[in-house]
Every structure is written in structure tokens, then in C-alpha cells.
Amino acid sequence: MVLTELGARLSGALVKMSKSSKVDQDVVDACLKEICTALLQADVNVRLVKQLQTNVKMSLNLEDLQSGFNAQRILQKSVFQELTRLMDGGKPWVPKKGKQSVVMFVGLQGNGKTTTCTKYAYHYKRKGFKVAMVCADTFRAGAFDQLKQNATKARVPFFGSHTETDPVKIAEEGVERFRTEKVDIIIVDTSGRHKQESALFEEMRNISEVVQPNNVIYVMDGAMGQAAHDQALAFRDTVDVGSIIVTKMDGHAKGGGALSAVAATRSPVCFIGTGEHMDEFEPFEAESFVSRLLGLGDFKGLMNK
Amino acid sequence: LSQAIRFASGGTELDDQDIAPILETLKGRLMGKNVAEEIASKLCESIRTSLVGKKRAALSSINGIVEGAVEDALVRILTPKKQTDVLREAMRAKSDGRVYSIVFIGVNGVGKSTNLAKVAHWLMGHGLKVMLCACDTFRSGAVEQLRTHATRLGIPLFERGYEKDPSSVAREGLKHAAATGIDVVLVDTAGRMQDNEPLMRALAKLVHSNDPDLVLFVGEMLVGNDAVDQLTKFHQKLIDLCPVAKASKPRSVDAICLTKYDTVDDKVGAALSMVYVSGAPIVFVGTGQSYQDLRKLSVKNFVDQLMR
Numbered sequence: 359m360v361l362t363e364l365g366a367r368l369s370g371a372l373v374k375m376s377k378s379s380k381v382d383q384d385v386v387d388a389c390l391k392e393i394c395t396a397l398l399q400a401d402v403n404v405r406l407v408k409q410l411q412t413n414v415k416m417s418l419n420l421e422d423l424q425s426g427f428n429a430q431r432i433l434q435k436s437v438f439q440e441l442t443r444l445m446d447g448g449k450p451w452v453p454k455k456g457k458q459s460v461v462m463f464v465g466l467q468g469n470g471k472t473t474t475c476t477k478y479a480y481h482y483k484r485k486g487f488k489v490a491m492v493c494a495d496t497f498r499a500g501a502f503d504q505l506k507q508n509a510t511k512a513r514v515p516f517f518g519s520h521t522e523t524d525p526v527k528i529a530e531e532g533v534e535r536f537r538t539e540k541v542d543i544i545i546v547d548t549s550g551r552h553k554q555e556s557a558l559f560e561e562m563r564n565i566s567e568v569v570q571p572n573n574v575i576y577v578m579d580g581a582m583g584q585a586a587h588d589q590a591l592a593f594r595d596t597v598d599v600g601s602i603i604v605t606k607m608d609g610h611a612k613g614g615g616a617l618s619a620v621a622a623t624r625s626p627v628c629f630i631g632t633g634e635h636m637d638e639f640e641p642f643e644a645e646s647f648v649s650r651l652l653g654l655g656d657f658k659g660l661m662n663k
Numbered sequence: 664l665s666q667a668i669r670f671a672s673g674g675t676e677l678d679d680q681d682i683a684p685i686l687e688t689l690k691g692r693l694m695g696k697n698v699a700e701e702i703a704s705k706l707c708e709s710i711r712t713s714l715v716g717k718k719r720a721a722l723s724s725i726n727g728i729v730e731g732a733v734e735d736a737l738v739r740i741l742t743p744k745k746q747t748d749v750l751r752e753a754m755r756a757k758s759d760g761r762v763y764s765i766v767f768i769g770v771n772g773v774g775k776s777t778n779l780a781k782v783a784h785w786l787m788g789h790g791l792k793v794m795l796c797a798c799d800t801f802r803s804g805a806v807e808q809l810r811t812h813a814t815r816l817g818i819p820l821f822e823r824g825y826e827k828d829p830s831s832v833a834r835e836g837l838k839h840a841a842a843t844g845i846d847v848v849l850v851d852t853a854g855r856m857q858d859n860e861p862l863m864r865a866l867a868k869l870v871h872s873n874d875p876d877l878v879l880f881v882g883e884m885l886v887g888n889d890a891v892d893q894l895t896k897f898h899q900k901l902i903d904l905c906p907v908a909k910a911s912k913p914r915s916v917d918a919i920c921l922t923k924y925d926t927v928d929d930k931v932g933a934a935l936s937m938v939y940v941s942g943a944p945i946v947f948v949g950t951g952q953s954y955q956d957l958r959k960l961s962v963k964n965f966v967d968q969l970m971r
């Protein structure tokens with residue numbers, strides 16, 4: 359992730375502030391505005407940024423901000439806390455050993471579901487779980503081949519069909535098969551879809567009904583812009599989204615759209631994808647995500663001083 | 664706009680204090696429509712400089728003047744300076760007896776392969792013989808994905824499986840096309856992040872050693888601020904990483920294919936970001952997942968959606 363330029367920007371504003379001996383409302387406003395610009399450039403929802411600006415402003419007491427350095431710390435801390443709060447979607451669901459679970463992957467077209475299914479399978483396989491993948495995408499050209507080749511590379515059993523056209527049927531059969539084979543985590547990959555096409559959402563609901571997932575994971579592209587909120591909300595309203603995985607975080611985008619997805623689904627991010635290979639997958643850490651969003655690697659250290 | 668509309672008698676000059684708050688609101692609205700922050704800022708700044716000091720007509724509202732100026736600027740930005748008519752160029756190549764080729768490039772998952780198939784379908788509808796060339800030799804299922812489309816469309820596919828050098832697959836494909844009477848070759852490439860140096864170098868090699876008629880950047884409407892960085896870097900890296908032998912005539916992004924227009928409602932700002940930074944024309948707009956879902960850009964629609 360390339361966050362250095364953002365870091366430089368921010369510290370520019372903050373340095374200006376720390377140098378001023380008397381902190382007045384104008385200095386605070388200018389500084390806060392610069393932080394908000396950085397957040398807008400990181401794809402945080404425009405409304406969320408406005409709200410954050412208001413909240414932080416209200417939580418600050420000018421009387422307390424005697425010296426510039428003090429003001430800088432209080433402001434940073436306040437922004438950081440507000441963002442961390444926004445990223446907090448509760449405790450993520452985790453599969454338990456000895457208990458069979460079905461995990462269904464959903465999301466927009468091309469956001470990384472199929473790739474992430476394999477990463478997820480591979481992650482838990484290495485932890486000693488018995489995993490398997492079901493390809494319930496009968497729509498996209500080459501979808502089953504993609505999953506098959508991925509699963510073969512990861513040495514994970516898979517189920518799918520080149521001829522069956524009903525994804526609900528495949529999902530049902532695949533999950534049934536792996537249930538009887540005593541697989542711990544049955545991963546169901548689905549087609550990409552978007553809220554504007556209701557038939558696709560209906561199909562997702564039907565798949566969810568037959569596989570009865572223990573967890574539905576919403577996969578979202580870390581480069582997504584302002585459409586993030588409405589799409590995530592629509593998915594949450596149709597199926598029981600329980601976790602989020604943010605992909606393509608190896609790119610240049612900062613991933614601010616994830617805040618919208620967390621807010622809309624009230625679900626936590628559990629992993630991030632950091633590359634095309636199956637081991638490029640990391641557990642999510644809210645505080646370091648927020649630090650990176652702000653371009654401040656040592657934010658936490660600074661706060662604890 | 665919530666600001667009170669102010670009227671004035673003719674002859675007064677517009678000053679910064681009048682314009683600034685209106686532009687600030689407009690900027691927020693553009694960002695809400697998914698225009699990148701940097702682009703929204705630059706646009707508003709240029710409107711500000713162009714308006715400050717201007718005399719205004721009698722009974723004109725400041726809001727109206729500013730909005731009109733923004734709208735004009737949007738139309739100007741989105742209207743291509745250089746027309747690119749893919750069909751006509753392909754037809755001309757055919758009558759010259761040579762193969763016309765397009766290379767589809769872009770980051771991961773934006774819709775390169777799907778829209779390549781749509782373009783094939785469209786060109787076929789105009790009587791051209793099209794061949795697909797599978798130069799994504801990396802991503803699982805990429806070759807089969809293209810084969811499925813080729814079979815459905817009833818057209819030939821040129822492929823050499825996985826892990827081959829994409830640049831030489833393209834070369835062989837183009838040679839094969841010329842030998843078999845093909846009119847147009849559509850070259851699929853693997854998605855890649857614009858900061859991934861080795862992959863960008865491989866792309867520069869593919870583009871320069873095959874010298875296609877059109878280098879088509881595929882970008883999705885869902886992308887946020889990264890749109891600016893994607894276009895800037897795909898453009899610049901193709902030039903910077905151009906093999907020495909071709910350094911006198913580097914290639915870069917010629918045109919844009921915008922995808923997933925159907926997934927963003929009226930948040931169409933990514934289109935503006937992409938065109939603003941690259942100056943490249945939008946030649947196709949993807950509006951769905953079927954072969955028919957390919958459109959020409961309607962500048963008016965875009966501007967209406969942005970200003971609404």
C-alpha cells in the first residue's frame with residue numbers, strides 16, 4: 359500500500375498546528391479539513407466524512423487545547439478513535455473445530471470472491487480443518503474451471519458442474535455431499551451480482567435458503583468508491599451477511615470504502631486480500647487498517663505516549 | 664443548492680466570496696457522485712479562476728452562472744478531442760488487407776474479458792471476422808473463460824495454455840490471424856495492479872512488440888479515487904517501460920472502455936476522473952453481463968447524472 363504521500367500531507371497540517379503557540383478554532387478547522395480531504399481521497403463515504411468532522415469538532419474543547427502539541431495529539435486521537443469505532447463491526451465469526459459449518463461467499467462482479475474462497479480454504483486447511491469448495495456460479499464463463507484449478511493448486515476437494523445451469527441445485531448437492539463426507543468447512547462460491555438486478559438477488563436468497571450458511575462473507579474490492587455503501591446495504595438486506603473480506607489491498611487504493619461496508623452491514627472485516635496468490639491473505643486488524651488509512655504508521659505509538 | 668439565490672443588476676463583477684461557497688457545495692456533490700477528490704478540486708478551482716472578475720448579466724443568479732460553468736466544463740472534458748471510431752478503423756484495415764487488433768488492459772476483475780467478448784459480438788454484427796487471443800496465461804480459468812465465449816459466438820480462439828509468455832502468444836496469434844483471413848484480433852490480457860512493476864513491464868513488452876491498432880484501457884465505474892492513479896500509471900508505465908528497441912515510438916493508452924455502468928445508479932463520477940487525467944476518449948460503455956450490453960457514451964446522460 360502506498361500511503362506515504364498521505365502521511366506526508368497529514369503531518370504537514372499537523373506540523374503547522376503544533377508550531378502555532380495559540381490554538382484557535384481556525385487552526386483546528388484547517389487541520390480537521392485537511393484530515394477530511396485525506397479521508398475523501400481514501401474513498402471514505404462523503405457523508406461519513408462530514409459526520410466525522412462534526413463529531414470530532416463537537417468532542418473537542420478549545421479550552422483544553424492550550425498548546426499546539428497538545429491540540430495535535432487530542433485531534434489525532436479523536437479522529438483515530440472515531441474511525442476505529444466506525445470500523446468496529448463486532449466480533450468476527452470463526453469456524454470451530456469439531457463443528458461443521460457452511461460459509462457462503464457473496465459480492466459484486468469481479469470483486470474477488472472465487473480467489474478469496476481459495477485463500478480462505480487454504481488458510482483453514484493449514485490450521486488443520488477439513489475444507490471443501492462448492493462452485494455455485496453457473497453464470498460466468500469459465501467459473502467452474504477457475505475454481506477447479508484453484509482448488510487443485512490448494513489441494514482442496516471441490517464440487518461443481520459444467521452442464522448444470524441451476525446454481526441452487528449445485529449448491530444443494532455440493533453441500534449435501536460434503537456434509538456426509540464430514541468436511542469441517544464447506545465453502546460455497548457464488549456468481550457476482552449487483553443490487554440493480556433483482557433476479558440475481560433472488561437467486562442469492564434461494565442459494566442461501568438451501569445451504570443454510572453459518573456465515574455469509576461479503577467480499578469487496580478495496581478500490582471501491584462511493585457506491586460501496588448502497589451495494590453492501592442491499593446485500594445485507596437480502597442475505598445474512600456476517601463478515602467482510604476486503605480484497606486487492608496490495609494495490610494503490612486505501613480501502614476507505616470498507617468503512618461503508620462495515621457501517622451498512624454492521625459486520626466486521628475478518629481478512630484482507632493482498633495479492634493474487636492463495637497465501638496473500640491476512641487477518642484484519644482495525645487499528646493498523648485505520649493507521650494506514652490515515653497514512654500514519656506510528657499512530658498507535660503516538661497515542662500511547 | 665441550499666444557498667440563497669442572489670440576483671444583481673447587470674455589470675457587477677463576480678467575486679471570490681460569492682463563488683467559493685457555491686463551488687464548495689458543488690465539489691461535495693461531485694465527490695458524492697464518485698468523482699475523485701483531486702479531480703473535483705481541480706475542476707472547481709479552474710471554474711473559480713475562470714469566473715472571478717467576470718461581469719455578469721442583469722438578473723442572472725450566481726448559482727446559475729456557476730452551475731452553468733461547471734456543466735459546460737463537464738461537457739468539454741467528456742467530449743473527446745480526437746474521435747476514435749473503432750468500427751471504421753477496423754473496416755479500413757480490412758479494405759487495406761491487414762488485420763486490425765485491440766489489446767484490452769486494466770487492473771484485476773474490471774471486466775476486460777467479458778467486454779472483449781461483447782466487442783467481438785458487436786464487430787461480428789457488422790460482418791467482420793473476429794478472433795480472440797488468450798494472452799491471460801496466469802489467472803485460473805482465464806483460457807477456459809475465453810474459450811467459452813469463442814464457442815458461444817462461433818468464432819476462433821487462439822490460445823497456448825497457461826504459463827506461456829503472453830507477448831509471444833499475441834505474436835503467434837496475430838500471425839495466425841493474418842494467415843487465416845481474420846479481420847480483427849481481440850487480445851485479452853491478465854489483470855494487474857498499476858504498481859506491480861514486473862507485471863507492468865510484461866504488459867509494456869506485449870504492447871510494444873505487437874504494436875496493436877488500439878490499446879484499450881478497461882476501467883470500472885465502481886472504482887473510487889484509484890481511477891486517477893490507474894490511468895496515470897498505466898499511461899506512464901507503458902511509456903517508461905517501453906523496450907529500448909521501440910523507444911522512439913512508445914505506445915500508451917489510446918482509448919477507454921468503461922464497465923459496470925449498470926451497478927452505480929447515478930454515481931457515475933469515475934468516468935470523469937478517468938477522462939480528466941488521461942484525455943483518452945471513452946469508446947465503449949459496458950452496461951451488463953450479456954453480449955448486447957455495450958453502448959456508446961452519451962455525454963449528455965453523464966453530465967445530467969453528475970449535475971442532478
Ligand SMILES: Nc1nc2c(ncn2[C@@H]2O[C@H](COP(=O)(O)OP(=O)(O)OP(=O)(O)O)[C@@H](O)[C@H]2O)c(=O)[nH]1
Nearest residue numbers: 467468469470471472473550606631632633771772
Ligand atoms: N492484486 C490482487 N488481485 C486480486 C485479489 N483478489 C482477487 N484478485 C484478482 O481479481 C480478479 C477477480 O477475482 P475473482 O476471484 O475472479 O472475482 P469474483 O468476485 O469471483 O468474480 P465474479 O465471479 O466474476 O463475480 C482476478 O484477476 C483475481 O486474481 C487481491 O487481493 N489482490
Ligand SMILES: Nc1nc2c(ncn2[C@@H]2O[C@H](COP(=O)(O)OP(=O)(O)OP(=O)(O)O)[C@@H](O)[C@H]2O)c(=O)[nH]1
Nearest residue numbers: 467468771772773774775776777854923949950951
Ligand atoms: N454488471 C456488470 N458486470 C460486468 C460488466 N462487465 C463485466 N462484468 C462482470 O464482471 C466480472 C469480471 O469480469 P471479467 O471480464 O472476468 O474481468 P477481467 O477484467 O477480465 O478480470 P481478470 O482477467 O481476472 O482481471 C464478471 O462477473 C463479469 O460478468 C458490466 O458492464 N456490468
Ligand SMILES: [Mg+2]
Nearest residue numbers: 471472495548
Ligand atoms: Mg467468481
Ligand SMILES: [Mg+2]
Nearest residue numbers: 775776799805
Ligand atoms: Mg480476464
